[in-house]
Amino acid sequence: MKKINDFQMLLTQEITNLDRFIIKAPLGTNEFWSQWQEKAGQIVITKAAIKKALKIYKGKLPEEEIAKLQAVLDSYREIASYLELLRETALRLKGVSSDNWDIFDSIEDDDEIEF
Template sequence: MEKPTDFELLLAQEITNLDRFIIKSPLGTNEFWSEWQRKAGEIVITKAAIKKAIRIYEKKLPPEQLLKLSAMLESYREIASYLELLRETALKIKGIDIEGFTLFDSMEGDNEEEF
């Protein structure tokens, strides 16, 4: 058996880190909404912390660290998109159409200028 490369190890670690955001409760159940709320809250807080860290330390951090923070921020944006898709789907199942309303963008101003 071949030894995994550094890239393969990093990828496996990232998948493990992000796996905690997968919602396992059945769509639309009370358990789903509780789990969704916990994970959505974590995303909002983590994204805010990363944005603040970038704003405060932008000129003090080495470029590699800023690149890493930007990559983390992008990962959390992708997770927010996943959670938003689940929310929209769960609401549509209940017959609620929320066309044109994206929760994460309206909560955090994701359309702000990027770093």
């Protein structure tokens, strides 16, 4: 039997953590929109929490922590793109044309996250 290395364990953990963002309801249903709103809200709240933590600890975080936070933000940016693609697809199925909108970056960014 092959031994699982640290990288494989981390990757499995990350996939499990991010799996909660998969929307399983059929596109355009009320359940879909409810799940979509919940997951989009989680992204908005996570970004706000990271921004606040970085403001409070500006200049006091070790490089390793900064790298972890950047990786988290990158993951959430990818998830936001997935959610946006689903939103646009669901709206198009209803015959509604929508502008490209970015859940992650459309949150007020008057003081952008600085690492």
